[in-house]
Amino acid sequence: MWFDDLKEYIQRQTEWMVHTDTPHEGYLQEGERESFLRKKLMLEERKANIVNNNVQARVLREQTIEKTKQIDYLVHYSYLIRQGFDFYIEEQLQERRATFIDDVMVSDEMITPEGKPSETVKIDREIDPAFNRKFEYNRLEAVKYAERWWNTFNPAYKAFDVDCTNYISQCLYAGGIPMTDHTIRTKGWWFRQNNWSFSWTVANAFRWHLSGSRSGLRAQEVSSAHQLMPGDVICYDFEGDGRWDHTTIVVGKDSVGEPLVNAHTTNSRMRYWGYEDSTAYTENIKYKFFRIVSSS
Structure with missing residues (x-):
C-alpha cells in the first residue's frame, strides 16, 4: 500500500537526520540536505547535538488520476x-507532496508557503534485471554456505575487519538471491571485484535495505x-540508538524452537x-527479525 511506502520514506529520512553519515541522504532534497548539514555544524559550534528525532505525519489531501x-501531507519534526x-x-512543521504510481512512491517535494512545489526528490527504484526476475530462495544452500564459511573467508570476496554483514550477504546470494546492481554504493545490493554497495557490507544500511527493497x-x-x-x-542495535550494528543468519533451532545463528566479526556458529x-x-x-522472501 502507498501508506506503507510513505511511512518507510519518512522513517529513513528521520534516520538520516540523526546519523547523517548513513546512506539515506537521497531521501531529502539537495537544498534541504545542505540546510540540515549547516544546522549540524551550527550545533557543533554551540557544543550541542541532536540525540533523537521524532517525525509525525498527517495526510491533508489525496488525489488519484488513473x-x-x-x-x-503535513510533517511535524521534533529534534531532541x-x-x-x-x-x-526544537520543532518544525512542513507541508510536503508525495507522488505514487501503482502505490509505489516515485517522488517527494516540499510545498512552499506560496503553495508551490519546491525542488522534487525523485525516488530511485533500481532499474535492474533482478527487478522483475522470479526466483526461489534456497534456504538450504544459504545455510550450507553459512556453515562452510563461518570460521574463515571466501577468497572470492574481500574480507573486512567488521565482516558480519558481508558474510550474511554472501550467504543470501548463495541461496539464489540476485544482486540489484547499481553504479553507486548507496543504491542496490551488490558486490563486484573491488567495489560493493553499503547494503552489502554495512549492518545499518543492510537493515534499512531489507525494510525498503522491492526487487532482488x-x-x-x-x-x-x-x-x-x-x-x-x-x-x-546493541545500544538501542537507531544505528544497527550487527547481522546474523539463522542456521538452526534449539529444542524449544528458538533460532541458533552463525556470524562473522566474532566468528560464531550455532550461537543463541x-x-x-x-x-x-x-x-x-x-532486534529486527526478517524472513527472506522469494520473488513470485
Whole structure:
C-alpha cells in the first residue's frame, strides 16, 4: 500500500537526520540536505547535538488520476537536542507532496508557503534485471554456505575487519538471491571485484535495505525470533540508538524452537540468537527479525 511506502520514506529520512553519515541522504532534497548539514555544524559550534528525532505525519489531501496518486501531507519534526547537561526540543512543521504510481512512491517535494512545489526528490527504484526476475530462495544452500564459511573467508570476496554483514550477504546470494546492481554504493545490493554497495557490507544500511527493497533481496519483518526459519536474518542495535550494528543468519533451532545463528566479526556458529553473552550487549538492545522472501 502507498501508506506503507510513505511511512518507510519518512522513517529513513528521520534516520538520516540523526546519523547523517548513513546512506539515506537521497531521501531529502539537495537544498534541504545542505540546510540540515549547516544546522549540524551550527550545533557543533554551540557544543550541542541532536540525540533523537521524532517525525509525525498527517495526510491533508489525496488525489488519484488513473494509476497516479498525489498525497499532500503535513510533517511535524521534533529534534531532541543536548547541549552540555541540558536538553531541549526544537520543532518544525512542513507541508510536503508525495507522488505514487501503482502505490509505489516515485517522488517527494516540499510545498512552499506560496503553495508551490519546491525542488522534487525523485525516488530511485533500481532499474535492474533482478527487478522483475522470479526466483526461489534456497534456504538450504544459504545455510550450507553459512556453515562452510563461518570460521574463515571466501577468497572470492574481500574480507573486512567488521565482516558480519558481508558474510550474511554472501550467504543470501548463495541461496539464489540476485544482486540489484547499481553504479553507486548507496543504491542496490551488490558486490563486484573491488567495489560493493553499503547494503552489502554495512549492518545499518543492510537493515534499512531489507525494510525498503522491492526487487532482488526482499524481506518480511516478523514480530519474534521464534517465527524465523533457517536462512532468515536478525539485525542488532546493541545500544538501542537507531544505528544497527550487527547481522546474523539463522542456521538452526534449539529444542524449544528458538533460532541458533552463525556470524562473522566474532566468528560464531550455532550461537543463541539473543547475544546476551556478547561484550557489545546492553540492556537497551533492539532486534529486527526478517524472513527472506522469494520473488513470485
